[in-house]
Amino acid sequence: VFLAAVLTLGAGAGYLVAWRLTSGIERVSDAARRIADGDLSQRVGAKHESDEIDRLVDAFNAMSENNEALVTELRTVTDDIAHDLRTPLTRIRGMAEVTAAGETSPDGFREMCGAVAEECDSMMQLINEMLEITRTESAIDRLERSEFSLSGLVRQAGALFCEIAEDRNVALAVSVPEQEIAIRADKLKIQRMTANLLDNALKFTPPGGRVELTLALRNGAPVLEVRDTGCGISPAEKEKIFKRFYRCDASRTLPGNGLGLAMVQAIAHAHRARIEVESEPGKGSCFSVIFPQNT
Numbered sequence: 001v002f003l004a005a006v007l008t009l010g011a012g013a014g015y016l017v018a019w020r021l022t023s024g025i026e027r028v029s030d031a032a033r034r035i036a037d038g039d040l041s042q043r044v045g046a047k048h049e050s051d052e053i054d055r056l057v058d059a060f061n062a063m064s065e066n067n068e069a070l071v072t073e074l075r076t077v078t079d080d081i082a083h084d085l086r087t088p089l090t091r092i093r094g095m096a097e098v099t100a101a102g103e104t105s106p107d108g109f110r111e112m113c114g115a116v117a118e119e120c121d122s123m124m125q126l127i128n129e130m131l132e133i134t135r136t137e138s139a140i141d142r143l144e145r146s147e148f149s150l151s152g153l154v155r156q157a158g159a160l161f162c163e164i165a166e167d168r169n170v171a172l173a174v175s176v177p178e179q180e181i182a183i184r185a186d187k188l189k190i191q192r193m194t195a196n197l198l199d200n201a202l203k204f205t206p207p208g209g210r211v212e213l214t215l216a217l218r219n220g221a222p223v224l225e226v227r228d229t230g231c232g233i234s235p236a237e238k239e240k241i242f243k244r245f246y247r248c249d250a251s252r253t254l255p256g257n258g259l260g261l262a263m264v265q266a267i268a269h270a271h272r273a274r275i276e277v278e279s280e281p282g283k284g285s286c287f288s289v290i291f292p293q294n295t
């Protein structure tokens with residue numbers, strides 16, 4: 001009788017465990033089916049049935065969360081690219097139509113071809129920049145790390161931009177610590193990042209203003225800082241400026257495509273560096289790139 005009781009109990013418990021496992025698995029596969037049908041927001045609710053099922057549910061939900069974020073991001077990027085390419089394409093079409101319809105002289109044709117080539121160049125640049133950002137973010141473009149002097153790079157960047165600063169009547173001050181700072185990083189990408197930050201600082205600072213490019217060691221970590229006395233960024237917009245194509249309302253009339261800071265962020269993150277932004281509208285901004293201590 002004892003044996004029979006144990007066997008019955010055992011079978012009962014086994015059945016219960018199996019039932020709970022299958023009910024959990026059932027819920028996960030239901031959600032998977034609904035996601036496959038196109039509803040990416042589907043998640044599996046927590047029921048705390050067993051450790052295994054809880055782990056499966058957590059992993060499934062985390063995966064679904066990532067997939068949904070990725071698809072949403074891809075949709076936004078394609079919408080943005082479509083929008084940014086439509087405008088120059090409309091201009092090209094307009095030019096071609098006007099030129100073809102009128103009595104255009106050979107010089108007029110030549111002029112139109114020049115303008116079309118220019119529009120094509122800027123579209124090409126936009127596409128290449130988009131691709132480069134995506135490749136840097138997804139680590140497809142492996143970093144070409146080499147050891148170089150970050151102090152030297154900062155001094156060079158200052159020298160390179162001093163003419164632009166002069167043209168814009170903005171004072172550019174470069175400051176590097178006495179002790180040389182060397183890092184192991186992708187030099188071309190760090191140059192690109194520094195140039196983008198400097199370019200913005202100079203672009204968004206009115207004549208008579210000042211831009212400071214500073215390299216320092218903070219708690220043993222190299223910090224690259226670009227400070228300006230420009231138009232500043234509102235707290236609400238500060239969240240968005242690193243998104244591709246985002247441009248603050250106040251700066252839409254200035255040249256740019258809204259990809260510069262997306263590139264800066266992709267490069268910084270690829271190097272495990274952190275970016276901090278301090279800004280006060282009307283007063284100025286400061287962008288800091290904080291490298292890890294052992295870069």
Ligand code: ADP
Pocket residue numbers: 200201204228230231232233241242246247248249250251255256257258259260261262285
């Ligand atoms: P772009 O410079 O081509 O517009 P970015 O991605 O470099 O694009 O910058 C996004 C937006 O962030 C800019 O359009 C501008 O509104 C804002 N921004 C970036 N840097 C600064 C700065 N130093 N001062 C004020 N606004 C800035």
